[in-house]
Amino acid sequence: MNGQRKHRCVLALHLSARGLAFCVFDAPGSLHDWGLKRVETGNQRAGILAIVGHLFQRFAPDSVVIEDVAALGARRSNKTRSLYNEIERLCDEQAIDVFSYPWEAVFKVFADCRPESRHDIAIAIAMMLPMIKRRLPPKRHSWLPQDPRQALFDAAALGITHYTTHPAP
Numbered sequence: 097m098n099g100q101r102k103h104r105c106v107l108a109l110h111l112s113a114r115g116l117a118f119c120v121f122d123a124p125g126s127l128h129d130w131g132l133k134r135v136e137t138g139n140q141r142a143g144i145l146a147i148v149g150h151l152f153q154r155f156a157p158d159s160v161v162i163e164d165v166a167a168l169g170a171r172r173s174n175k176t177r178s179l180y181n182e183i184e185r186l187c188d189e190q191a192i193d194v195f196s197y198p199w200e201a202v203f204k205v206f207a208d209c210r211p212e213s214r215h216d217i218a219i220a221i222a223m224m225l226p227m228i229k230r231r232l233p234p235k236r237h238s239w240l241p242q243d244p245r246q247a248l249f250d251a252a253a254l255g256i257t258h259y260t261t262h263p264a265p
Contacts, residue, residue, distance in 0.1 A: 099226050101140065105159035108255030109183065110247045111176055115222040116144055117247035120168055128226050129155070141179060146184055152190060161258045163250075164196035171179050197257045205257045218249035225252060 104130075106121040115135040121130040135143035151157075162184070165177045180196075187194045203211055209220040215235050222229040233243035 104256055105155055105157045106159045106161060106258060107150075107151060108161040108169045108251045108258065110240070111144065111249035111253040112161060112244060112250075115140075116147060117251040118151055119159070119248070119251045119255050120151075120210060121255045121259065124256075125224060127227060127252070130228055130248060130252070132244060134244075139183070141175075144179055145182055145186065148186060152186070152192070157192055159193040159195060159258070161195050161197065161254045162224060163254060164167055164198040164201075171248050195258050195262065197254055197261070201214055201261065202253050202257045205260045206253070214246065214253070217253050218246060221249050221256065224256070228252065 098187070104122065107117045108121065115133045117130075117132050119130045122128045133144075133147045152226075159261055160183070162180055165180050168241070183237055184194050184196075199214070202217065206217045207216045209216060211217045215233070220234045230249060231245050231248055233245040233249075236242055236246070
Protein backbone atom coordinates (compact mmCIF):
# COMPACT_ATOMS: atom_id res chain seq x y z
CA MET A 97 0.00 0.00 0.00
CA ASN A 98 2.78 2.43 0.89
CA GLY A 99 4.37 1.94 -2.52
CA GLN A 100 1.16 3.11 -4.20
CA ARG A 101 1.01 6.26 -2.05
CA LYS A 102 4.68 7.13 -2.57
CA HIS A 103 4.95 10.94 -2.57
CA ARG A 104 1.24 11.37 -3.17
CA CYS A 105 1.02 14.15 -0.58
CA VAL A 106 4.06 16.39 -0.49
CA LEU A 107 4.48 19.06 2.17
CA ALA A 108 7.02 21.74 1.21
CA LEU A 109 8.26 23.92 4.07
CA HIS A 110 10.30 27.10 4.10
CA LEU A 111 11.43 28.80 7.31
CA SER A 112 11.53 32.58 7.42
CA ALA A 113 12.46 35.17 10.01
CA ARG A 114 8.81 35.46 11.07
CA GLY A 115 7.77 31.82 11.02
CA LEU A 116 7.21 29.40 8.19
CA ALA A 117 5.45 28.95 4.90
CA PHE A 118 4.00 25.70 3.63
CA CYS A 119 2.61 24.29 0.41
CA VAL A 120 0.79 20.96 0.20
CA PHE A 121 0.84 19.28 -3.22
CA ASP A 122 -1.35 16.33 -4.22
CA ALA A 123 0.42 16.00 -7.56
CA PRO A 124 2.74 18.07 -9.75
CA GLY A 125 1.07 21.43 -10.29
CA SER A 126 -1.80 20.51 -7.97
CA LEU A 127 -1.59 22.74 -4.92
CA HIS A 128 -4.00 21.44 -2.26
CA ASP A 129 -3.35 23.99 0.49
CA TRP A 130 -0.83 26.67 1.42
CA GLY A 131 -0.20 29.18 4.12
CA LEU A 132 2.04 31.46 6.10
CA LYS A 133 2.32 30.81 9.82
CA ARG A 134 3.69 33.61 11.94
CA VAL A 135 5.46 32.66 15.16
CA GLU A 136 5.91 35.19 17.94
CA THR A 137 9.44 35.86 19.06
CA GLY A 138 10.37 34.39 22.38
CA ASN A 139 10.23 30.68 21.79
CA GLN A 140 10.22 30.48 18.02
CA ARG A 141 11.70 26.97 18.01
CA ALA A 142 8.83 25.47 20.00
CA GLY A 143 6.27 27.44 18.00
CA ILE A 144 7.60 26.31 14.62
CA LEU A 145 7.91 22.67 15.73
CA ALA A 146 4.32 22.78 17.04
CA ILE A 147 3.10 24.13 13.69
CA VAL A 148 5.03 21.45 11.81
CA GLY A 149 3.53 18.77 14.06
CA HIS A 150 0.05 20.17 13.40
CA LEU A 151 0.70 20.15 9.63
CA PHE A 152 1.82 16.51 9.86
CA GLN A 153 -1.41 15.59 11.66
CA ARG A 154 -3.63 17.60 9.32
CA PHE A 155 -2.17 16.48 5.99
CA ALA A 156 -0.39 13.18 6.79
CA PRO A 157 2.27 13.87 4.13
CA ASP A 158 4.14 11.05 2.43
CA SER A 159 7.10 13.38 1.89
CA VAL A 160 8.42 16.62 3.28
CA VAL A 161 10.56 18.94 1.18
CA ILE A 162 12.90 21.47 2.75
CA GLU A 163 15.84 23.66 1.83
CA ASP A 164 19.27 21.99 1.93
CA VAL A 165 20.93 24.23 4.50
CA ALA A 166 24.11 22.13 4.47
CA ALA A 167 24.75 22.87 0.78
CA LEU A 168 27.73 24.90 -0.23
CA GLY A 169 26.73 28.55 -0.33
CA ALA A 170 23.63 28.15 1.88
CA ARG A 171 23.29 31.37 3.85
CA ARG A 172 21.30 30.36 6.90
CA SER A 173 21.95 30.98 10.59
CA ASN A 174 22.92 28.19 12.96
CA LYS A 175 19.49 28.58 14.60
CA THR A 176 17.71 28.00 11.28
CA ARG A 177 19.98 25.08 10.40
CA SER A 178 19.20 23.53 13.77
CA LEU A 179 15.45 24.00 13.22
CA TYR A 180 15.64 22.23 9.84
CA ASN A 181 17.51 19.39 11.58
CA GLU A 182 14.70 19.18 14.14
CA ILE A 183 12.12 19.00 11.34
CA GLU A 184 14.10 16.14 9.77
CA ARG A 185 14.12 14.36 13.15
CA LEU A 186 10.33 14.76 13.43
CA CYS A 187 9.97 13.27 9.95
CA ASP A 188 12.16 10.32 10.89
CA GLU A 189 10.07 9.70 14.01
CA GLN A 190 6.90 9.57 11.89
CA ALA A 191 8.48 7.63 8.98
CA ILE A 192 7.98 10.52 6.55
CA ASP A 193 10.45 10.76 3.68
CA VAL A 194 12.50 13.98 3.71
CA PHE A 195 13.99 15.58 0.62
CA SER A 196 16.19 18.66 0.72
CA TYR A 197 17.25 20.81 -2.21
CA PRO A 198 19.81 23.60 -2.41
CA TRP A 199 18.80 26.83 -4.12
CA GLU A 200 21.17 25.95 -6.92
CA ALA A 201 18.93 22.97 -7.80
CA VAL A 202 15.82 25.18 -7.65
CA PHE A 203 17.37 27.69 -10.04
CA LYS A 204 18.24 24.83 -12.44
CA VAL A 205 14.62 23.64 -12.45
CA PHE A 206 13.47 27.14 -13.40
CA ALA A 207 16.34 27.73 -15.85
CA ASP A 208 13.92 28.25 -18.77
CA CYS A 209 12.71 31.42 -17.04
CA ARG A 210 16.30 32.67 -16.72
CA PRO A 211 15.85 33.69 -13.08
CA GLU A 212 18.28 36.12 -11.53
CA SER A 213 16.62 36.07 -8.14
CA ARG A 214 14.12 34.12 -6.06
CA HIS A 215 11.58 36.80 -6.96
CA ASP A 216 11.96 35.86 -10.63
CA ILE A 217 11.17 32.27 -9.66
CA ALA A 218 8.15 33.53 -7.69
CA ILE A 219 6.83 35.24 -10.83
CA ALA A 220 7.12 31.95 -12.76
CA ILE A 221 5.33 30.10 -9.95
CA ALA A 222 2.54 32.69 -9.93
CA MET A 223 1.92 31.82 -13.59
CA MET A 224 2.02 28.07 -12.86
CA LEU A 225 -0.15 28.20 -9.72
CA PRO A 226 -2.74 30.95 -10.24
CA MET A 227 -4.38 30.26 -6.87
CA ILE A 228 -1.45 31.97 -5.11
CA LYS A 229 -0.78 34.62 -7.75
CA ARG A 230 -2.40 37.39 -5.72
CA ARG A 231 0.08 36.70 -2.90
CA LEU A 232 3.04 37.56 -5.14
CA PRO A 233 5.12 40.20 -3.32
CA PRO A 234 6.60 43.17 -5.14
CA LYS A 235 10.24 42.99 -6.14
CA ARG A 236 12.38 43.76 -3.12
CA HIS A 237 14.75 46.69 -3.13
CA SER A 238 18.13 45.84 -1.62
CA TRP A 239 17.62 48.20 1.33
CA LEU A 240 14.27 46.68 2.34
CA PRO A 241 13.63 43.51 4.37
CA GLN A 242 12.21 40.51 2.57
CA ASP A 243 8.42 40.47 2.24
CA PRO A 244 7.03 37.55 4.31
CA ARG A 245 4.97 36.41 1.29
CA GLN A 246 8.20 35.49 -0.54
CA ALA A 247 8.50 32.49 1.80
CA LEU A 248 5.27 31.07 0.35
CA PHE A 249 6.77 31.10 -3.15
CA ASP A 250 10.03 29.68 -1.80
CA ALA A 251 8.08 26.73 -0.35
CA ALA A 252 6.26 26.27 -3.67
CA ALA A 253 9.59 26.39 -5.54
CA LEU A 254 10.94 23.61 -3.34
CA GLY A 255 7.83 21.49 -3.97
CA ILE A 256 8.02 22.00 -7.73
CA THR A 257 11.74 21.18 -7.65
CA HIS A 258 10.91 17.94 -5.86
CA TYR A 259 8.36 16.86 -8.45
CA THR A 260 10.73 17.77 -11.26
CA THR A 261 13.66 15.81 -9.86
CA HIS A 262 11.60 12.93 -8.37
CA PRO A 263 8.70 12.29 -10.75
CA ALA A 264 5.84 10.19 -9.40
CA PRO A 265 5.96 6.48 -10.36
